[in-house]
Amino acid sequence: MRLSIDPRRSAEPISFSDLLVSVATSRDVRSFEIIFNHFAPRVTAYMSRLVGDGPAADELMQETMIAVWNKAGRFDPKRGSAATWIFTIARNLRIDAYRRERRPSFDPNDPAFGPIPDLPADIAVDAAQAAERLHHAVAKLAHHERILLELAYFESKPLNAISQELGLPLGTVKSRLRRTFSKLRGALENAKGMR
């Protein structure tokens, strides 16, 4: 079934997931080097968007990749792609370092944690398939929607900063972001009809 899609895209989430799992289980440096070769330049670019090119971006990239090595055991291939998991690590380190703030997150081991209901079978899609669908949905976004995502994700700009930068009212930015998000969410959730 996956043979019909572009091999470059379909191969990525599968193989990097496998490599991460082998880093977790056998502390395999060779697998880690392949992950590094692919992701280090992307993480460096991500860091540069906020701290500029240079030693700071390299240092944050190195911290991210060391954390990937250390925390590989927590990666769950069923929950998302390697790229998604590495993104969350890079994002949290960038907030700590750049804003000197924390990014509070919930704790699944907390006794007050809300229960996780089973995913209905028609929503629980394969992580690789989900990445593929999201890729197509993002490719179809209008230019102004893409810009909105980049300002939020790459430059960590909150809504009010985005509205200032684009010279648009806050309400307009908010509703654009809502529309963009629901398009992407719809691509994942309505996809069951395609199968």
Place this chain on the structure above:
Amino acid sequence: MIRHHLADDLVVSYAAGALAEGWSLVVAAHLALCPLCRRRCAIGDNIGGLLLEELAPDAPPEQSWEEVRARLAGATPPVGARDGLAASRVGVPEPVKSYVRRDAGSRKWAAFGRRAYQIPIPTADGSTRARLLRIPAGRSVPEHGHRGRELTLVLSGNLCDDPAIFRRGDILDADEALTHKPVAGVGADCICLVVTDAPLRFRSRLIRLVQPLLGI
């Protein structure tokens, strides 16, 4: 059953890493209680993964790989050390519990105006103010409008903001357009986490006088 969820812009901004710490705190506390919004947030994380994957690569300095490889030997996987504190009486979820515990001096409820009690929660962002607010059963918060955004997450008891009722886990998302006078349900005190980014606009002149002292 949670009925009042996070607005899409909060889900995306949280996933993007674009929210100030105070907003992140209330978002994370809602996520701790709401499986539906956790799933929405996972979609936000996936968008981040995809954008990272598609970012034009920026080659790191040549020696970076050697430097990282040299550090691997000394690196140790983190142990899952969680302190297994029992849920507190009101069921305050993480990360709020740790924030309150971090500063032992601030754990006591202090009078907040004449009708409520608060525990301020320090954050580093400089743009938001966060507090736990306890409104005694049946009492109301003085009528107020907003100069910015105000997110209220109910942790215990009920909060009635006519015509809606907010229960544990529900988010009340208020902005400049809303003037309201929320009332705690009669059965029990209402405890909520409140985050604001601008002073409130009180109708009562007396409250406006003491407002700077209250820091709200």
